[in-house]
Amino acid sequence: MQQTGSPPPERLAARALTVAYDGVPAVEQVSLILPAGCLCGLVGMNGAGKTTLLRALGGFIAPGSGSVRIDGLPPALAQRRQRLAYVPQSEQVDWDFPIRVRDVVMLGRYGRMNLLRWPAAVDRRAVEQALERVDLSNLAERPIGALSGGQRKRAFLARALAQEATVLLLDEPFTGVDLPTVQLIITVLRELCAAGATALLATHDLEAIPTFCDRVLLLNRRLLAFGPTGEVFTQANLLRTFGAAPALP
C-alpha cells in the first residue's frame, strides 16, 4: 500500500536502451521512467521503432546496450513473475494457433498456478471476470482465430486483466477497432492504472491521445520528447516527429 506523500513506485525504467537489427539501430539511447498510475502514449512514424522499443522493454528482444527494469526486475524475471502484460501488434500473432479464447486468457494465470499448472477456483474466477469485463464471455469457447480483429484485441486485454500485471505494453491496441471497443480498452486501462499499474501504448490515433494519456513519448529511433501530455504533445513536437504537423484536436 502506498503511503500518503511518498512518490508512486517506479514501474518501468529504461536507461540508454539501444536495439539494432543486423547492426542497424532501430532504437537508440532511449531512457524513460514510468511511475505507477501512468498511462503513456508512444507515438512515431511507421518504422520509428515503437514495436522494437516495446519488445525490448518487455524482454522479447535483447537490446544491444542499455538496461530495462520492470518493478525493479530484469524483464525475463518480471515475465516469470507475471508482472508484465504485452499486447502485440496484430500482424505479429499466429492466429491459426489452435487455442480457445478462454485458454488464451488462462495463459495470464500460469505464473500464479501451482507446479502442476492446474487452474484453481481462483484462477477460473479471474478468467471469467476478465472475459466478462471485456464482454467476451459468450465467445469464450471459440478458437482465437475465429474472432474478429477487435474481439481478439479484447481477448488479449482480458489476458492482461486476468494476469493482474503491473506493467502493460500495448502495441497499437486501437488499430482496426470500433469506437465502443476503443472506449472499453481506454476505460479498462484507466482502471488498471488507477489501481497502481502503468501502461505504455503505441498508437497512431493522435486525436485520442490527449483524452486519455497523461504522458506522451515521441520517438524517431531516438526519443524526441517525453513528459506530461500538455507539455509534450504540441504542434512543434509533432512536426519534429512526423515532418509535418497533423492538426491537433
Ligand SMILES: Nc1ncnc2c1ncn2[C@@H]1O[C@H](COP(=O)(O)OP(=O)(O)OP(=O)(O)O)[C@@H](O)[C@H]1O
Ligand atoms: N526483425 C527485423 N529485422 C530487421 N529489421 C527490422 C525488424 N523489425 C523491424 N525492423 C526495422 O526496424 C525499424 C523499426 O521497426 P518497428 O517495427 O519497431 O517500427 P514501428 O514504429 O513499430 O512501425 P509501425 O508504426 O509501422 O508499426 C524499421 O526500419 C524496421 O524495418
Ligand SMILES: [Mg+2]
Ligand atoms: Mg509497430
